[in-house]
Amino acid sequence: MPAAAQNRGPRRLARTLAVAATGAAVLALPLIGATGASAATTATTATTVTTAGYANNLDGWIRESLAIMAQKGIPGTYNGIYRNVMRESSGNPNAINLWDSNAAAGTPSKGLLQTIDPTFQAYHVAGTSWDPYDPVANITAACNYAAARYGSIDNVFGAY
Template sequence: MVFLSHVRFGRSGDDVKTVQRALMAAGFNLPAGVTGVYDGQTRSAYAAWQRSLGLTGPAADGFPGCSSLTKLGHKSGFAVDCRHPGAIPASSVRFTKNSGILHGKDTARGFAERVCTLTGAPSGWVTGVSNGANLLTLMFRESSFNPNAVNLSDDNATGAVQSDGAHFNCSRGYAQVTAETFAEDHEKGTSNLIYDPLANIAAAVNYIWRRYGDISRVQQANPNLPPHPY
C-alpha cells in the first residue's frame, strides 16, 4: 500500500522508493536511481508519466494526484490510498483555545520547525523555498502569529456555534484552517484541538501538499506577491 500523502515533493521513505521503482520500470529516467527522496529527478520523471497519460499544463507538473498515482499503481502492482492516514471525523474536532503561548514570530517559527519534523516537510518550508515562499509569511498574513485567531466574518463563518463562540466552519489558529480541512488533513499523533499550534500548522502543511503539491505554489506564503486566500 502506498499512501498519496507520503509521495510528496521533499518527502522521503519507502512509499517514495516504490514510486521511483515503478517510474523506472515504466521507462522513465531517474539518473540517480532509487533514492527514496521525492526530489527534482523524481518530479521530472513523474511529470513525464503524467504526460504519457495525456495530461497537460498544471495536471502534468510532477506533483502526484490520486488518479495518476493509482494508474501507476495498477501498472506496477501496488495499491494506493488517497486518504490522509491521520484523518479524523469532523465531529471529533475540538475548539478549546490555548493559554500561555506568546504571540510573535519566534514562537511561531519554533512550532513550524517542529511541524516540519512531524510531517516530513522540508525545512525550507520555514526558511523559504526557491521563490521565497514560507510558512511564516503565510501564518503572519493569516493570523498575525496569534494561535487563538479566529475569522468571524469571512465566507466560512457558517454552521453551529461551538464552545469558542465561533461558527463551526470559521477559520482558526495560526494557519487559519477550517474544521473540515483540519479533520481531513489531520496529522496522526497530534491533538484534535484545532487551535493547538502543532496540530493546526500540520493540517495546513498537509492541505498544501494535497491541494498545491508544494508551498512554492501558494501565493499567500510568498512574501514577493500580494496576499491571497489559500
C-alpha cells in the same frame, strides 16, 4: 537696532538647541526601551519549551511542524510556512475569523493558518493534537492540505 531685538538671536538659538536636544532624547527613548524589551522577551521565550523540546513560540512551532512533516513526507519550508502564517493570523495561534463566508456558513477559520474544522479533521496528521488551535497541529494539517491541493505550502501566496 533696539537692545531687545539684539538679545533675541542668542535666546532663539538657545531655544532651538534645547528643542533639538529634547527631540533627540525623545527619539532615542523608544530605541533604548525596545532593546531592553526585546532582550527580556527573548530570555523569557527561550526558557519555555514544548514537550518535544522546541521553543514554545512561532519559530519553535514551525520547526516542530517541519520535523513532523519530514517524517510524514509532507513538503514545505520554514519560509513558506512563516509567510502564510503572517498573512493568515499574524502569528496568533488563537486567531479566529468570524466574518468571512466560512464563518457565515458556521465553520470559522481558526489558528495560525486559519483552517476550518472539516479541513483540519480531513488533513490532520497523526501524532499531533486534534485541537485546531494547537499551533503545531494547525500548521501541520494546513501544510498537509496545501500539499494535496497546491503541491506545497510554498506554492500558496493568498487565501487558500
